[in-house]
Amino acid sequence: MAYEWSIPAVGLALDKQDKIAELWERLTSRLFKRQRCIVFTGISGIGKTDLWRHLTRTAPPRVDLNSPSAKPDKGTARGNSGRALLTTVPGQQAEARETSLNEIFDEKTGVDGIVHVVANGFTTVRDPIIREQLLVEHPECDTIDGFRDHQRGLEIEDLKYICSRVRTASLKHARPKWLCLAVTKCDLFSTQLEDVEDYYSLGSNHPIPSMLRELQCDVGRYRFRYFAAPVCASLESFSWQDTTIESRGVDESKRNAMVRDMLDRLLAETAG
Ligand SMILES: Nc1nc2c(ncn2[C@@H]2O[C@H](COP(=O)(O)OP(=O)(O)OP(=O)(O)O)[C@@H](O)[C@H]2O)c(=O)[nH]1
Numbered sequence: 001m002a003y004e005w006s007i008p009a010v011g012l013a014l015d016k017q018d019k020i021a022e023l024w025e026r027l028t029s030r031l032f033k034r035q036r037c038i039v040f041t042g043i044s045g046i047g048k049t050d051l052w053r054h055l056t057r058t059a060p061p062r063v064d065l066n067s068p069s070a071k072p073d074k075g076t077a078r079g080n081s082g083r084a085l086l087t088t089v090p091g092q093q094a095e096a097r098e099t100s101l102n103e104i105f106d107e108k109t110g111v112d113g114i115v116h117v118v119a120n121g122f123t124t125v126r127d128p129i130i131r132e133q134l135l136v137e138h139p140e141c142d143t144i145d146g147f148r149d150h151q152r153g154l155e156i157e158d159l160k161y162i163c164s165r166v167r168t169a170s171l172k173h174a175r176p177k178w179l180c181l182a183v184t185k186c187d188l189f190s191t192q193l194e195d196v197e198d199y200y201s202l203g204s205n206h207p208i209p210s211m212l213r214e215l216q217c218d219v220g221r222y223r224f225r226y227f228a229a230p231v232c233a234s235l236e237s238f239s240w241q242d243t244t245i246e247s248r249g250v251d252e253s254k255r256n257a258m259v260r261d262m263l264d265r266l267l268a269e270t271a272g
Pocket residue numbers: 042043044045046047048049050051064065066067068069070088089090091092124184185186187188231232233234235236237238247
């Protein structure tokens with residue numbers, strides 16, 4: 001499918017040693033039945049739980065999208081390349097977030113891959129107090145463009161922190177092995193996909209791709225892969241102040257195809 005914004009330098013040419021290590025790991029994980037693990041990170045309101053519920057096919061009332069997650073969502077996703085445990089890290093609650101990040105990154109048997117979720121500035125701010133506070137501290141957020149610029153800045157800060165955790169964990173435990181940049185809510189910017197691709201696509205020089213390239217250089221391109229893809233979950237309008245952006249250009253079958261493609265790719269990466 002044409003939805004993937006992939007990157008050239010993913011270290012396809014594994015040398016023999018890496019290949020043997022990879023095969024050995026696959027064999028031992030099969031023998032000891034180690035659960036494959038994928039974790040979703042990203043700021044509060046970015047769309048982690050919503051994407052997770054589509055990938056794991058979890059229906060309401062088990063999921064609540066009206067308030068920030070108080071604890072991680074956990075569930076199994078199945079596809080052509082097997083199955084994996086998918087877990088989200090709650091974005092808002094600082095203590096829950098730190099606890100789950102510590103579990104993910106400090107555990108020796110750690111996570112196989114990270115799905116880092118961004119949304120081109122369309123972060124949902126559900127708490128009225130946080131909305132008010134945001135407008136007082138950042139008056140430029142009064143317009144939707146100002147708000148989205150600010151949110152894109154927060155996406156960069158957030159990824160910076162995730163990269164620092166990935167760098168340490170990867171050098172220590174050789175995990176996680178990959179990071180997928182999931183550019184979600186693409187139904188809200190389906191007419192600007194080319195510009196958005198340029199902003200997030202890993203071949204460009206914008207802040208997010210640059211950060212990921214730097215991470216790959218530090219950790220080693222044979223040990224760490226990354227890729228990016230647009231996706232979406234709920235198809236609903238987005239409102240900020242007096243502006244509403246309609247969901248358009250993606251119907252349910254296109255959305256389902258994007259989710260399926262992403263799941264296939266995640267499971268294939270996890271299977272090695
Ligand atoms: N239009 C549109 N809205 C979406 C999409 N994905 C999520 N949303 C909306 O964004 C809001 C936040 O989504 P969540 O999945 O709850 O966000 P989260 O990242 O889990 O947030 P925390 O639990 O606080 O970390 C919800 O109201 C969703 O309906 C999407 O693809 N398109």
